[in-house]
Amino acid sequence: MKISKQEVLHVAGLARLNIDEAMIDMFAGQLGDILEYVETLDRLDTTDIPPTFHAVDISNAFREDRIKQHLDKNEAVKNAPEEEDGHFIVPKVIE
Amino acid sequence: MEFEPVIGLEVHAQLKTNTKIFCSCSTKFGADPNTHVCPVCLGMPGVLPVLNKTVVEYAMRMALATDCTIAHQSRFARKNYFYPDLPKGYQISQYELPIAEHGHVNITMEDGTKKRIGITRIHMEEDAGKLIHDPTRPVSRVDFNRTGTPLIEIVSEPDIRSPEEAGAYLRQVRSILRYLGISDGNMEEGSFRCDANVSIRPRGTEPFGTRAELKNLNSFKYVESAIAYEIKRQKMVIGDGGDVVQETRLWDSAGNRSISMRGKEEAHDYRYFPDPDLVPLVIDDEWIESVRKRLPELPEARKARFLDEYALPEYDADILTSAKELADYFEDCAKEVENPKIVSNWVMGTLLGLLNAEGKSIEESPVSPAQLAELLILIETSVISGKIAKTVFDEMVKSGKAAKAIVEEKGLVQVTDESAIEAVVDQVIDANPAEVEKFKAGNAKLMGFFVGQVMRETKGKANPQIVNKLLKKKLG
Numbered sequence: 001m002k003i004s005k006q007e008v009l010h011v012a013g014l015a016r017l018n019i020d021e022a023m024i025d026m027f028a029g030q031l032g033d034i035l036e037y038v039e040t041l042d043r044l045d046t047t048d049i050p051p052t053f054h055a056v057d058i059s060n061a062f063r064e065d066r067i068k069q070h071l072d073k074n075e076a077v078k079n080a081p082e083e084e085d086g087h088f089i090v091p092k093v094i095e
Numbered sequence: 096m097e098f099e100p101v102i103g104l105e106v107h108a109q110l111k112t113n114t115k116i117f118c119s120c121s122t123k124f125g126a127d128p129n130t131h132v133c134p135v136c137l138g139m140p141g142v143l144p145v146l147n148k149t150v151v152e153y154a155m156r157m158a159l160a161t162d163c164t165i166a167h168q169s170r171f172a173r174k175n176y177f178y179p180d181l182p183k184g185y186q187i188s189q190y191e192l193p194i195a196e197h198g199h200v201n202i203t204m205e206d207g208t209k210k211r212i213g214i215t216r217i218h219m220e221e222d223a224g225k226l227i228h229d230p231t232r233p234v235s236r237v238d239f240n241r242t243g244t245p246l247i248e249i250v251s252e253p254d255i256r257s258p259e260e261a262g263a264y265l266r267q268v269r270s271i272l273r274y275l276g277i278s279d280g281n282m283e284e285g286s287f288r289c290d291a292n293v294s295i296r297p298r299g300t301e302p303f304g305t306r307a308e309l310k311n312l313n314s315f316k317y318v319e320s321a322i323a324y325e326i327k328r329q330k331m332v333i334g335d336g337g338d339v340v341q342e343t344r345l346w347d348s349a350g351n352r353s354i355s356m357r358g359k360e361e362a363h364d365y366r367y368f369p370d371p372d373l374v375p376l377v378i379d380d381e382w383i384e385s386v387r388k389r390l391p392e393l394p395e396a397r398k399a400r401f402l403d404e405y406a407l408p409e410y411d412a413d414i415l416t417s418a419k420e421l422a423d424y425f426e427d428c429a430k431e432v433e434n435p436k437i438v439s440n441w442v443m444g445t446l447l448g449l450l451n452a453e454g455k456s457i458e459e460s461p462v463s464p465a466q467l468a469e470l471l472i473l474i475e476t477s478v479i480s481g482k483i484a485k486t487v488f489d490e491m492v493k494s495g496k497a498a499k500a501i502v503e504e505k506g507l508v509q510v511t512d513e514s515a516i517e518a519v520v521d522q523v524i525d526a527n528p529a530e531v532e533k534f535k536a537g538n539a540k541l542m543g544f545f546v547g548q549v550m551r552e553t554k555g556k557a558n559p560q561i562v563n564k565l566l567k568k569k570l571g
Contacts, residue, residue, distance in 0.1 A: 014364060016177060053168065054369070059377040065112050065149035068119035069133070076129040076137060076239065086128040087236035090179040092228055 001035040003028045098333070099298040100326045101306075102255035102291060103215075106268055107246050108278040109222065109286040110153045115243035116221050117144030117187065117373075122245070124284075128238035136221075136243035138183030144372050146171075150245040151376065153277040154194050154219050155386045157247055160271050160393055161214050163198030165383050171219075171373040174365045179237055180224040188248075190367040193218035194376070200251075200271070201395060202263040203413060212264050213252030222246050247278075253292070253303065258319040258326070265289060265318060266417070270394045274419045282314050289318055293325045294339065304329070305339040309353060311346045321346040321353060328353070397422055405435035414443055420457045427464035432471045441471060445488055461492050470498035478502065479509050483555050511558045513565070516549070519557065520565045523548040534570055542566065 008027050012019050019027065074086060082089035115122055118135035135142045158165050172190035198214035222244040227236040249268060255261050269280035269287055280287040294306035307325055312318040329339050344353040392400070394416050401412040401422075416422045421442070429438045446467065450460060470487060473479045479487065479502055490501045502508060510516060523545060524531055534541040542563075549562045 010364075014175075014366070054170070054375050055371065056374060059375045061145055061374050062148035062151075063114075063119065063145040065114050065147050066119065067114050067121045070120055070130060071132055071134075073127060073130050076132045084236065086130070087227070087238055088129070089234050090237055092233045092235045093179055
């Protein structure tokens with residue numbers, strides 16, 4: 001399956017990845033190969049097989065609405081590159 | 096050319112559960128930052144979200160209350176995007192198989208016009224965290240306490256045709272949520288949020304125009320002003336020979352205008368796919384019926400009952416049933432008093448007037464329904480006049496004392512003894528010969544003056560009907 005340069009750039013953009021010109025061709029090739037491999041499945045005749053709703057055949061796994069243990073104060077931000085008064089500090093992003 | 100606005104609303108309502116939608120963290124507001132969090136809502140690798148059953152029940156309540164069809168099978172999907180308030184890089188939502196579809200809400204406009212607004216779908220999803228932008232440094236603070244708070248999104252059909260209809264629809268949706276006891280529906284505090292899709296088209300034509308999505312509408316007033324502004328803006332764009340651009344616009348309430356978010360917005364590509372961590376949700380008829388059986392009386396039904404049972408005017412029934420607590424107050428009071436209309440007048444006028452002035456809700460009323468009933472019975476049994484009752488009411492608010500006690504203490508019992516009132520009437524007529532002359536010469540307005548004088552002499556205690564009758568007899 002042929003993947004265009006634009007498609008590679010679009011996917012990289014969505015994943016916030018910077019890729020250079022040489023990598024575009026490499027990824028176009030690799031992504032194309034992966035999709036082609038998956039296309040193997042298209043050769044199966046699935047006419048009479050109902051669509052799979054979920055890979056695991058169970059439903060309705062519920063939790064009761066009861067509060068349990070939270071993380072300790074400051075535990076959540078312990079590994080944050082930057083933290084202030086219990087807040088995570090991130091570069092300012094305004095949508 | 097005459098244009099017609101086409102409006103659809105997306106409402107996000109926070110559900111009043113104890114815990115989050117996929118983990119056991121508290122949803123309580125106001126905790127220290129990042130203390131109501133756990134590995135699941137922080138999006139740590141390897142954790143497993145498990146659905147809160149109460150969230151499903153609440154979503155089902157709303158679905159049934161809006162006549163939606165509940166799906167026997169629905170599932171959750173990942174909506175992928177990057178923003179710092181979303182720790183996982185995706186929001187768990189529902190996409191192609193939402194819990195409910197195809198419902199409606201009936202609205203009544205101020206002039207009494209009724210209209211049905213379609214509900215496209217209702218789905219469950221998780222809320223994002225909270226970002227606080229630093230005013231001085233180019234950084235933002237992130238608090239994930241709100242992350243994973245359950246939301247239902249209620250999407251309307253593009254059936255709305257004016258800002259006023261949008262307001263009426265929102266108020267009705269909020270009222271239903273509150274009657275159901277599943278959401279606070281507080282716009283200012285963000286537990287009830289609204290985005291509006293607005294477009295215009297030449298009246299009488301079918302195809303929709305290009306729409307703009309309005310965001311940041313955090314009060315009923317802003318929703319209506321932002322939509323009105325947007326309709327005007329699009330008319331001007333088209334009037335000038337331009338084309339409306341599909342974009343997101345933020346409402347700037349201080350500037351009373353909207354600002355385009357164009358340029359900052361790439362075409363959204365959320366790459367929804369079924370969340371493999373969550374198993375399908377299967378709802379059978381038995382479950383649906385058990386939720387339906389437990390539904391409380393809803394605003395529309397309660398209004399119909401108020402019209403029927405209490406013979407109230409439509410306007411009164413509308414206001415009294417707009418909030419469950421207000422309707423409860425009215426009914427608690429009305430069951431003690433003979434005439435429901437007098438209860439309605441006092442609740443809507445004096446009581447709501449007081450509460451509005453003091454910024455209080457009906458639950459915080461300093462006068463209980465039983466206390467108000469006691470006062471109103473005093474009017475009904477002619478112990479005091481309506482006018483004196485206002486004074487007693489003020490005193491009840493101030494001192495917290497019962498109506499009867501105040502009336503006795505201050506000697507406010509109404510004078511209904513005709514001969515006693517007649518003496519005062521004679522006295523007033525004798526004391527004001529010039530006014531009597533003018534009245535007899537045709538100045539009918541002076542009747543008010545005489546009534547006022549008699550009332551002053553009796554400190555407001557004379558029965559007004561008797562005063563009027565005697566004055567008419569003696570002056571007529």
